[in-house]
Amino acid sequence: MRMSSYFLPTLKETPSEAQIVSHRLMLRAGMIRQTSAGIYAWLPLGWKVLQKVSQIVREEQDRAGAQELLMPTIQSADLWKQSGRYEAYGKEMLRITDRHDREMLFGPTNEEMITDIFKTFVKSYKDLPRNLYHIQWKFRDEVRPRFGVMRGREFLMKDNYSFDLDAEGARLSYRKMFLAYLRTFARMGIKAIPMRADTGPIGGDLSHEFIILADTGESQVFCDKAWLDMDVLADNPDANGDLKDFFAKYTGIYAATEEMHDAEKAPADLVTARGIEVGHIFYFGTKYSAPMGAVVTGPDGQPVTVEMGSYGIGVSRVVAALIEASHDDAGIIWPDQVAPFKVALINLKADDEACRSTCDGLYARLQEAGVDVIYDDRNERPGAKFADMDLIGIPWQLTIGPRGLKAGTVELKRRATGEKLELPLEEALAKVTA
RNA sequence: CGGAGUGUAGCUCAGCCUGGUAGAGCGCUGCUUUCGGGAGGCAGAGGCCGGAGGUUCGAAUCCUCUCACUCCGACCA
Numbered sequence: 308m309r310m311s312s313y314f315l316p317t318l319k320e321t322p323s324e325a326q327i328v329s330h331r332l333m334l335r336a337g338m339i340r341q342t343s344a345g346i347y348a349w350l351p352l353g354w355k356v357l358q359k360v361s362q363i364v365r366e367e368q369d370r371a372g373a374q375e376l377l378m379p380t381i382q383s384a385d386l387w388k389q390s391g392r393y394e395a396y397g398k399e400m401l402r403i404t405d406r407h408d409r410e411m412l413f414g415p416t417n418e419e420m421i422t423d424i425f426k427t428f429v430k431s432y433k434d435l436p437r438n439l440y441h442i443q444w445k446f447r448d449e450v451r452p453r454f455g456v457m458r459g460r461e462f463l464m465k466d467n468y469s470f471d472l473d474a475e476g477a478r479l480s481y482r483k484m485f486l487a488y489l490r491t492f493a494r495m496g497i498k499a500i501p502m503r504a505d506t507g508p509i510g511g512d513l514s515h516e517f518i519i520l521a522d523t524g525e526s527q528v529f530c531d532k533a534w535l536d537m538d539v540l541a542d543n544p545d546a547n548g549d550l551k552d553f554f555a556k557y558t559g560i561y562a563a564t565e566e567m568h569d570a571e572k573a574p575a576d577l578v579t580a581r582g583i584e585v586g587h588i589f590y591f592g593t594k595y596s597a598p599m600g601a602v603v604t605g606p607d608g609q610p611v612t613v614e615m616g617s618y619g620i621g622v623s624r625v626v627a628a629l630i631e632a633s634h635d636d637a638g639i640i641w642p643d644q645v646a647p648f649k650v651a652l653i654n655l656k657a658d659d660e661a662c663r664s665t666c667d668g669l670y671a672r673l674q675e676a677g678v679d680v681i682y683d684d685r686n687e688r689p690g691a692k693f694a695d696m697d698l699i700g701i702p703w704q705l706t707i708g709p710r711g712l713k714a715g716t717v718e719l720k721r722r723a724t725g726e727k728l729e730l731p732l733e734e735a736l737a738k739v740t741a
Numbered sequence: 742c743g744g745a746g747u748g749u750a751g752c753u754c755a756g757c758c759u760g761g762u763a764g765a766g767c768g769c770u771g772c773u774u775u776c777g778g779g780a781g782g783c784a785g786a787g788g789c790c791g792g793a794g795g796u797u798c799g800a801a802u803c804c805u806c807u808c809a810c811u812c813c814g815a816c817c818a
Contacts, residue, residue, distance in 0.1 A: 322808075
């Protein structure tokens with residue numbers, strides 16, 4: 308992408324409404340634009356990151372055997388009356404009526420709808436288990452939206468729902484998602500720690516919140532220091548096995564939110580930190596399948612009410628949480644896996660023939676190599692270019708200027724460490740395409 | 742939902758108390774001088790002062806209503 312034609316409205320000054328660093332940086336980096344309280348438009352750069360995050364979520368869901376579909380944002384109130392939640396959900400649910408005065412709502416979650424779809428088509432135990440997910444916009448009419456997309460009213464969420472014949476199967480489905488979630492966040496370059504959670508009004512007896520540690524987190528959390536060295540990608544348990552040992556290992560290490568924290572059970576090596584909830588998984592049995600009649604015929608010919616679980620990742624919130632966990636005074640520091648672009652190609656002197664032709668050539672070669680590159684070909688001053696690239700957090704900055712060209716080198720800077728190397732062009736190219 | 746605020750240029754804000762031709766910095770456009778971490782100069786564009794009523798010869802400014810947004814708290818499957 309050439310920066311001269313990219314819609315990237317970066318700001319030098321911080322808009323006054325932004326209180327937390329991720330909100331400030333998302334506004335300054337031209338990622339989002341607020342359109343109403345708690346409602347945001349995602350501009351090209353923000354949308355690109357949101358899609359990268361979504362894609363990792365998607366790949367790990369697929370790997371865990373879940374299947375993607377897409378349910379609508381607008382739902383009929385009838386389904387919610389069946390489950391009893393139409394009244395119970397309260398004012399957080401945005402209720403609307405259509406031209407025929409039919410009661411509708413903008414979905415805050417999809418348990419009712421997925422259960423309805425499931426029960427329509429699945430009639431036999433032979434078709435179990437099933438795990439279905441979608442990545443769709445949700446709306447919860449928060450009393451007081453704040454912190455940008457961290458606590459917005461409209462947000463992008465991955466939610467999925469598992470259906471099993473019995474509790475044993477449901478617990479296996481739960482463990483599979485537990486692994487998928489650990490892998491998902493690990494692949495994004497962040498550490499999300501599962502913490503035993505209160506199941507709350509949704510019911511059920513097994514639930515974990517996935518919490519990212521960040522100084523600016525919204526709640527206090529406690530965990531064993533051992534968590535900091537856990538590496539689920541290195542552990543790589545067999546996703547097709549029963550996952551019992553893996554689950555025991557990872558739930559055996561102390562981690563608790565403030566509500567669940569018990570000082571007496573806490574280990575000596577306790578880390579106290581702030582945390583941001585980015586995912587939440589539940590096993591809730593027949594809470595929805597019973598009232599809504601999600602019943603299959605069992606092996607003995609008798610009806611069985613299916614056992615369900617639901618699993619959510621706040622995809623848009625993850626984007627903000629990543630920034631909370633990874634930034635400095637100059638701006639965002641994207642982990643490589645979710646960065647909107649891998650390489651920033653900076654032409655320091657746009658009207659210099661040698662610089663321009665070298666950059667154009669490099670740009671073409673990077674594109675051919677399949678590297679996601681943003682090319683600053685603008686006729687701006689060097690300082691502005693460096694500042695913009697630091698702000699939007701591109702992992703590698705490849706700087707071409709007249710001084711270096713004369714010496715036969717280019718500058719390669721790593722955003723995360725600030726480390727700068729003067730390298731021959733081919734060497735730098737090899738490094739960023741590796 | 743309680744409490745406190747704010748709406749003036751794209752952004753950050755001044756002007757309001759004490760009514761009298763709409764302001765600054767940054768950004769934007771052109772020229773110029775520059776050019777390795779958001780330089781300088783000159784010239785310019787850009788506003789129904791959130792909206793509606795009222796008071797007044799005259800309202801960004803005073804009064805009433807209204808809408809939007811922000812912050813603190815409570816809330817947050």
